[in-house]
Amino acid sequence: MTRSFYRRGPDHRAGAPVTFLxxxxxxxxRSIEIGRWVTEPEKxxxxxxxxxxxxxxxxxxxGTESLVSLRGTLALQYGIGGRPGVSAHYTPATRSFSLAKNAGPGSIAHEWFHAFDHYIGEKLFGETQRGQxxxxxxxxxxxxxxxxxxERLQACFKAILLDEKGAEPSELFRCSVKADKAAGIQYFSLPEELCARAFEAFVQDADVKNAFLVSGTRESEEAKLGLYPVGAERERVNGAFYSYYTALGRALRSAEK
Incomplete structure (x- = not known):
């Protein structure tokens, strides 16, 4: 990987190199696996x-480190387990997210939210079936x-999936259904995909910028199709996510003291 990625944020490692270890x-x-075709300089x-x-x-x-790894339950794969035409994906059965060697950058936020969405299901509803x-x-x-x-998490889902009054589907959902119909698929309008894209927008709008973490929520072809929140809807979604993760982070830091 020789591309450069725009970043604006704090220096987390004092400029020193780090390894996957x-x-x-x-x-x-839980584990990190690196594909055999990833060279040492690429690693x-x-x-x-x-x-x-x-x-x-x-x-x-x-939040804390435990939030990122979902209390050590999440596995990471890089340059391994790819699917044809898919740059990144999350696998519920193994609780792992995978990024392709050359096509995965910018997808971390999206795939991480899939992992979080899966992990938090039993916390939100108690007993759930595997993979939901x-x-x-x-x-x-x-x-x-x-x-x-x-309550705050449900407010996030409501802001993403329903309109401002909470009575009709959101504009994001309507645009996603339209895109699915045009492509003859059911993908963009799946609630887990809607929420992962909304989370991408929230992350990209933060003061800290990192194109390896997330990109494309404003200028991409998907954005032009209305597949990311815009305008007042985006502000509502961002506000709901901020409220939830601020409270969650505060609770985690208090519990981990």
Missing amino acids: DVRRRFQF QRSASLFYDALCDLMTILG FASKLWLGRDDAVRHPLN
Whole structure:
């Protein structure tokens, strides 16, 4: 990987190089696997990019290392387990997210939210079936566990999936359905995909900027199709995410003292 990626944020490693072992130790990922076609120079450069991106994500969310690794349950793969035509993906069965060697950059925020959406399902609803996402469950269930954090999380889903009055589908959802119909698929309008793209927008709008972490929520072809929140809707979504993750981060820091 020889591309450069725009970044504006704090120096998390005092300019020193890091390895993927440092990434795993810092965040306590369950495991990190690197593809055999990733060269040593690529490993060195990619490790620094991942380290900065994950630290930036932690900073944006106001959380801790345990939030990034989902309490050590999340595994990371780089340059391994790719799918044809897919630059990055999250696999619920193994709780791992994978980025292709040359096509994954900019996808970390999206795939991380899939992992979080999957992880948080049982915290929001108690018992859930394996592989279910909280965002999808929220559309069909009304028995969420009562907790202030769960109330804030549900406010995020409401801001993304419903209009301002909470009575009709959001404009983001409508545009996503339109894109699905045009392509003859059902993908963009899936609640887990809607929420992951909305999370991307929230992360990209933060003061800390990192194009290896997220990109494309304003100028990409998908953005031009209305597949990311815009205008007042984007402000509502960003506000809901900020409220939730600020409270979650505060709770985690208090619990980990």
